[in-house]
Amino acid sequence: MTTPSGEPGGVTEAEWSAAVEAVRGLAPGPDGDEIQLVCHVNPDGDALGSMLGFALGMRRLGFTRVRATFPGEFELPVPYQNLPGLDLLVPQDEAYARPAIVLIFDVAAVSRLGDLRRLLAAPCVIVLDHHASNTRFGGVHLVDPRAAATSMMVDGLLGRLGVPLDAQIAECLYVALATDTGSFKFELTTPAVHELAARLVATGIRPGDISRRIFDTRPFGAMKLAGEVLGRACLDPTAAGGRGMVWTYATLADLDRFDQRPYVLDALIDPVRSVAEADVAVLVKQAAENEWGVSLRSKGAVDVSKVAVALGGGGHRLAAGFTGYGTPGEVVAQVRALLDQSLTFST
Numbered sequence: 001m002t003t004p005s006g007e008p009g010g011v012t013e014a015e016w017s018a019a020v021e022a023v024r025g026l027a028p029g030p031d032g033d034e035i036q037l038v039c040h041v042n043p044d045g046d047a048l049g050s051m052l053g054f055a056l057g058m059r060r061l062g063f064t065r066v067r068a069t070f071p072g073e074f075e076l077p078v079p080y081q082n083l084p085g086l087d088l089l090v091p092q093d094e095a096y097a098r099p100a101i102v103l104i105f106d107v108a109a110v111s112r113l114g115d116l117r118r119l120l121a122a123p124c125v126i127v128l129d130h131h132a133s134n135t136r137f138g139g140v141h142l143v144d145p146r147a148a149a150t151s152m153m154v155d156g157l158l159g160r161l162g163v164p165l166d167a168q169i170a171e172c173l174y175v176a177l178a179t180d181t182g183s184f185k186f187e188l189t190t191p192a193v194h195e196l197a198a199r200l201v202a203t204g205i206r207p208g209d210i211s212r213r214i215f216d217t218r219p220f221g222a223m224k225l226a227g228e229v230l231g232r233a234c235l236d237p238t239a240a241g242g243r244g245m246v247w248t249y250a251t252l253a254d255l256d257r258f259d260q261r262p263y264v265l266d267a268l269i270d271p272v273r274s275v276a277e278a279d280v281a282v283l284v285k286q287a288a289e290n291e292w293g294v295s296l297r298s299k300g301a302v303d304v305s306k307v308a309v310a311l312g313g314g315g316h317r318l319a320a321g322f323t324g325y326g327t328p329g330e331v332v333a334q335v336r337a338l339l340d341q342s343l344t345f346s347t
């Protein structure tokens with residue numbers, strides 16, 4: 001048996017069986033067990049797509065008491081406002097009080113659950129994730145750091161539960177897979193990723209329409225905002241032992257000036273990380289006064305998950321994040337100080 005990454009290891013057969021048996025032990029129907037799904041704060045395409053795809057799968061199995069939620073303000077980025085299964089999504093204060101089972105999607109650490117960490121008291125907690133920094137909280141761990149997206153773990157579990165992929169489930173899982181692989185460009189884009197994508201597309205979903213909606217549609221103001229944020233980028237060629245770092249920042253005042261929501265900033269890490277003169281790219285996004293959400297990317301010389309974990313966050317070797325405090329300059333200085341210690345090879 002292989003894992004979703006297509007290689008042996010990762011998730012054991014005992015863990016898959018524990019998850020399957022936990023779900024099969026639940027009572028379906030309108031008087032059945034309450035099933036609570038949760039993903040991380042500020043949910044991205046993988047978190048939402050994986051969670052909603054699984055929620056729809058549970059409905060197909062006859063479970064009617066299924067709710068999905070995430071911590072914090074109940075606001076979805078515009079590109080995800082057409083996902084199938086959104087009727088199963090509720091604000092965090094409408095999550096079940098005492099669900100029989102909790103399934104957690106794309107969450108590497110309890111800090112990403114906010115007030116919903118109370119759900120960890122449920123009798124059964126299953127964690128589906130692919131972050132190398134996963135702290136192995138919860139009861140059953142379907143965690144494979146070599147999987148490109150949490151949606152691959154969802155596909156593995158739905159398959160073992162006998163749920164066929166239909167177009168609605170497939171659209172959710174495709175959005176998850178396409179966003180976490182950067183449209184099938186990142187290093188974990190394995191044969192298993194394309195094999196799953198092939199099965200998803202075979203259900204009749206339209207990848208062109210989905211990609212246009214998710215990746216290639218933004219308000220005019222978002223484009224103008226991007227111009228300003230990219231225009232103030234700084235290049236530090238001596239950082240990371242001479243491999244270089246490029247960084248920029250965006251404030252809440254920037255968002256206000258162009259009347260934009262925070263999600264429009266997420267895509268800006270891509271032009272920043274394309275800079276040839278820098279291995280490391282940093283995007284510092286204001287969350288509150290003196291509080292910043294920091295995105296880190298590496299081309300390979302630096303393990304940015306080490307930097308993120310050292311600063312209280314997490315992620316993957318080439319893509320990670322953390323919450324920073326102070327001014328953008330102070331936050332970037334903290335990153336810079338850790339970069340030399342996080343080089344993955346030296347020349």
Ligand SMILES: [Mn+2]
Binds near residue numbers: 046047149180
């Ligand atoms: Mn993910």
